[in-house]
Amino acid sequence: MASISMEQGLLLAGVLFSLGLIGVLARRNIIFILVSLEVMLNAAGLAFVVAGYRWGQADGQIIFLFILTMAAAEVSVGLALALQLYRHFKTLDVDAASKMRG
């Protein structure tokens, strides 16, 4: 039984990451941008797990756990920002908040 090669796993991670990147670049709704960010972080974690699988070490999975922690913290702050955006501008379009003060 042939095992899964590292290239196949990395290809899947690359495809998912590209999809997330396209989502971040193309969408203007902040909820969809955050969803795409989650997809990208997940794909990065997948690449680490694939590398850990290739060498049979636990380190890749531990890095995935750290990415998971970071993603959870990131999404909570991002969604709080989405709520603030909606309260101030009555829209979820990120382009509404393109002007900076100061």
Next chain:
Amino acid sequence: MNEVFYVSSVVAVVSTLVAITGVNAIHSLLYLIVSFLAIALVFFTLGAPVVAALEVIIYAGTIIVLFVFVVMILNLGRESVEQEKRWLRPTTLIGPALLTTVLMGEVIYLLARNTSTLSGVEAIQPRELGSALFGPYLLGVELASMVLLAGLIGAYHLGRRYRRDEMEERRDELAE
């Protein structure tokens, strides 16, 4: 084992594609759940059962619930009931349901085969992962706790509802 990897990869890519191109937030989140479940199966075939379980619990559970809460909070009001009815028509559930059925079939296939070793590589056991996590990576665990604390405080501060006068003041400032 390879075929399980390929099928769940295809399911993951398809559902991610639908999730990021969708117009309706709730429908996208449904497809995102399918995507996370498919990636959890990929992790399982890559000999990472602990990570697969965490993917289901934290990504497909917690993070999606956060998203759903925010989408629901943003849609308060009278029209939201009508919206709920439009969102939760049975036809919208067909796509995610079909994809999860594929994943369910894969899980049953894996259980039926009863493989102790996955794809020629020993799965990394929780014991190994835990001893590495609290051995050489102890500093990383501490730092992760600091990140979570910072996220908690940041989300509390940003999500706080300002008093009405304070809010109008801020809106005036922003409008200038």
